[in-house]
Amino acid sequence: MSEWKKRCAEEWSLQGAPMPDSQDWKSVYEAKPLGRNLLKNPSPHGVSKDTPPPEHDLREVPRHGPPGFEPDVDFSSWTTSTEILPYDSSGIPAGAVVCQRPRYSWFTMEQVVDLKAEGLWEELLDNFQPEIFIQDWYEESQLHESIFELHVKLLGADKSTVISEHSANPTEDRSAYSHTWKGVSHMFSGYGPGVRYVHFQHRLKNQYLNGFYGTLSSSSSVMVRPTKTSA
Structure with a gap:
């Protein structure tokens, strides 16, 4: 057994996992694909789940200029989009004059993880099928009864075949x-x-009322563990 293959086997305790000699084990070891977060920029809002979320101050005076429906932070490595939702008129009596009401939107963030590019090898994924652990954190708020959605898909080599979701x-x-x-x-x-591939997507509910009030996320993660369980 080569030195690098031995290091991988010992560090990750890969008993029973296929480890072909044709694999570049030095590159695998240096990539350290098992047990680390494979998502890039996992906390783009710049907040940590280990500290309380910041409190939001509700504006009393309307914000000047056009409304903003997206947070103004660095979303590098993420693909983002905004869906502005129609006003909800339920519960408003006919003929009533409404001065202000909130406008909601969904802010979507998604990222695709290339498992082979991160150092994993085909025999491990196909035969051993290690656990793939997904975790995400979002800020509890009073904006709405539905403020967060998570959608994760395990994809085939063509990036369109959904194997599990x-x-x-x-x-x-x-x-x-x-x-x-x-x-x-x-x-x-x-x-x-x-x-x-792993396609990771979450959606955060935002509100505009005299200013932008968004739902925060933190510590999103995709981790492949050197263990497996039965289906």
């Missing part, structure tokens, strides 16, 4: 406000051969 759309209890971070996670295991 998971979605989460939690509902907020607006009667018990604590303004903390909420975690959402999922473990992919026994997903079958052919996985080459």
